[in-house]
Amino acid sequence: MESIASAPGKTILFGEHAVVYGEPAIAGAVNRRATVKIKKTNNDLSILKSKDLGFEAELDTKKKTYILKKGKPGIIRYILESLSKVHNHSPIEIDLSLDIPIGSGLGSSAAVTVATLAALYQYHGKKFNKKFLAKQAHQVELKVQGIASPLDTSISTFGGLVYLSRDKRIIKFKNLLNSSFVIGYTMKYGNTGKMVKSVKALKNKYPKILNPIIKTIGEITDEAKLAIVHNDKNRLAELMNLNQGLLDSIGVNTNELSRMIYISRKYGAIGSKLTGAGGGGSIIAFCPGKENQVFRILSKYDNAIKVNFSREGVLYRTNK
Numbered sequence: 001m002e003s004i005a006s007a008p009g010k011t012i013l014f015g016e017h018a019v020v021y022g023e024p025a026i027a028g029a030v031n032r033r034a035t036v037k038i039k040k041t042n043n044d045l046s047i048l049k050s051k052d053l054g055f056e057a058e059l060d061t062k063k064k065t066y067i068l069k070k071g072k073p074g075i076i077r078y079i080l081e082s083l084s085k086v087h088n089h090s091p092i093e094i095d096l097s098l099d100i101p102i103g104s105g106l107g108s109s110a111a112v113t114v115a116t117l118a119a120l121y122q123y124h125g126k127k128f129n130k131k132f133l134a135k136q137a138h139q140v141e142l143k144v145q146g147i148a149s150p151l152d153t154s155i156s157t158f159g160g161l162v163y164l165s166r167d168k169r170i171i172k173f174k175n176l177l178n179s180s181f182v183i184g185y186t187m188k189y190g191n192t193g194k195m196v197k198s199v200k201a202l203k204n205k206y207p208k209i210l211n212p213i214i215k216t217i218g219e220i221t222d223e224a225k226l227a228i229v230h231n232d233k234n235r236l237a238e239l240m241n242l243n244q245g246l247l248d249s250i251g252v253n254t255n256e257l258s259r260m261i262y263i264s265r266k267y268g269a270i271g272s273k274l275t276g277a278g279g280g281g282s283i284i285a286f287c288p289g290k291e292n293q294v295f296r297i298l299s300k301y302d303n304a305i306k307v308n309f310s311r312e313g314v315l316y317r318t319n320k
Contacts (some may be wrong), residue, residue: 005118005316006035009106010155011183011284011307012275014221014243017199017250019149019164023218026225027151028161028176030307034111035097036119043091048079050096061089074102078113081140086120094119101305103189105276109144110152113137118316130157133314146193159313163225166218173228176309177236180291183275183282183305184260184298190280195252198279202251210250217246237271237286244273252278260302261285267297 008029015025041047049056055071061083066076079094100108114137121128134150134157141148154170155162161173203210220243227235244261247253257274260283264272268290275284287294291306298304
């Protein structure tokens with residue numbers, strides 16, 4: 001028997017950093033996924049391999065340790081922690097496929113965690129629902145990272161484009177913005193924890209300046225919610241650009257991100273901003289009808305992928 005599960009990555013449209021201080025955010029699942037296949041093996045130890053990431057490792061699920069055969073460890077800790085929650089330590093082979101760039105701010109760790117847990121529950125014939133799965137996946141991310149928002153794992157589990165309210169309710173949009181977005185990303189990865197701390201330090205130093213900025217980012221997110229509901233693309237783009245200016249002012253932008261933001265606007269994006277914590281990582285460009293043009297120019301200088309928002313969350317099945 002083979003158990004298969006997949007889960008989508010995500011991108012944040014509005015609300016980075018302000019969401020830490022109780023302001024709303026808008027984020028959505030994208031049509032890029034992590035797929036995990038699990039089957040029994042005759043080896044003494046469990047095996048984890050990924051052709052996409054170029055790694056292979058032997059896992060000791062009892063001790064939560066591994067022997068790396070090739071590649072970089074990266075995502076293994078999320079899989080080991082997921083195994084410790086569900087697996088009975090019998091030898092299995094885990095195959096991971098990933099079309100989400102690692103470290104690009106597209107929620108690769110959340111997608112891998114959700115897909116791994118769903119595949120394990122299926123493999124062991126254990127019943128679960130999506131609410132339970134999202135909670136378990138968030139616990140795994142907390143264990144590995146020390147700090148983690150439930151937003152990433154919720155989006156990977158349930159899919160869709162969502163508004164996270166000030167009272168932490170997740171509200172799904174009925175429409176999905178039927179336009180492609182272009183994600184540009186560098187090999188300089190951002191450190192979420194470091195960036196959150198730097199904004200906090202600035203906020204503590206200049207509260208009269210930073211508090212209104214944080215509040216304004218929240219108000220931009222509320223305006224963006226209305227723009228999405230009414231499918232007002234020009235308004236949405238303007239709000240993205242305003243949001244970017246405020247993110248720049250709180251010190252989370254970089255030269256690399258700024259270059260991609262302004263190149264994308266020059267070649268057809270009507271709105272573009274960094275996405276995620278900043279300090280490296282990714283930008284998101286909204287360029288209706290100009291996706292290919294923006295994709296080509298960003299690919300020339302850095303890295304780029306085209307994405308659409310997706311209604312599909314986690315999917316799972318077994319092959320006998």
